Amino acid sequence: MKRISLTQHLIEQQREHNSIPAELRLLIEVVARACKTISHAVGKGALGDVLGTAHSENIQGEVQKKLDVISNEILLEANEWGGHLAAMASEEMESIHPIPNRYPMGEYMLLFDPLDGSSNIDVNVSIGTIFSVLKAPEGMRTPHEQDFLQPGTRQVAAGYAVYGPQTVLVLSTGNGVHCFTLDREMGSWVLTQRDMKIPAQTKEYSINTSNSRHWHAPVKRYIAELEEGQGGPRGKDFNMRWVASMVADVHRILTRGGIFMYPADTREPDKPGKLRLMYEANPMAFLVEQAGGAATDGRGRILDIQPVKLHQRVPVFLGSKEEVERVTAYHADN
DSSP: OOOOBHHHHHHHHHHHHSOOOHHHHHHHHHHHHHHHHHHHHHHHGGGGTOOSEEEEEOTTSOEEEHHHHHHHHHHHHHHHSSSSEEEEEETTSSSOEEOOTTSOOOSEEEEEEEEEOGGGGGGTOOEEEEEEEEEOOTTOSSOOHHHHOOOGGGOSEEEEEEESSSEEEEEESSSOOEEEEEETTTTEEEEEEOSOOOOSOOSEEEOOGGGGGGBOHHHHHHHHHHHHGGGSTTOSOOEEOOOSOHHHHHHHHHHHOOEEEEOOBSSOTTOSOSEEIIIIIHHHHHHHHHTTOEEESSSSBGGGOOOSSTTOEEOEEEESHHHHHHHHHHHHHO
8 A cells, every 4th residue: 555644645635625735734744743753752751751740830720741841842843933833822831922033924823732631641641732723814913812812613724643552643624634643663644544534423422420520410411311321211332431631532533433521510610611722622623523523512513612812711522423412402401
């Protein structure tokens, strides 16, 4: 079988769909290269002195792991100088990161969660990087936080890397979802799955049930029905899977179906959810919809949400269409 590289795939997609200008292709290639560097650091583990905490907190008030800080720096340094970006924003930083004046300013803006699933770093369980690409507003001279506050429908590309037994890169530029595997010996990304599709029906669900006592009624109702299995209203048995790395859980769903849920709950009523709209929910919703699935916040489509702040949080229900529509309907009934 002929091996197709990431670069060849992007060029062929541009020829076919006219949706990947050279600047966007270069941006995606640089992000992919940064993910290779992060994968190498992750693979070193204790040998590279990258495990444990960095004794600092991010803007979310979360204790940063060494690899959080390292991954953030890798992505910033890799993308600063290429001339394809106007600014970047990261889950690990309070405000946006404008491109330094010594470099040319491009027409795209990059948002990323440099290392998703930080709690899994020290126990050698899959973690990853999530990214989203937006167009800079027309005529923008100096980027501001407000320029990033675009609904997810405006994304021109989104993707994630999973650092697991294999390192994979999953990407969409608006014409399907494609998966690349890192050939570690050759150092190249090779197309290994084309046009990934999420089955509309599933028997797998993904949620942190330790929070069940805090859930709102629609989520309790939905999960109770799944737990009743064959003898309950659903008439079939369901399996639960929970990795605690969104990238790993979503990758499983893109590969074989399922529903991933991180609902709002009663613990912090002022927080509408835990996951960040701009760095996690929007890029994952973009990929899931491109693969034929659905993604909502329990009330409406995630990609239609108009952001009001950079680090906004939302509830997330995404994956196999029929299940997402069912749990969303339960919220409407409540």
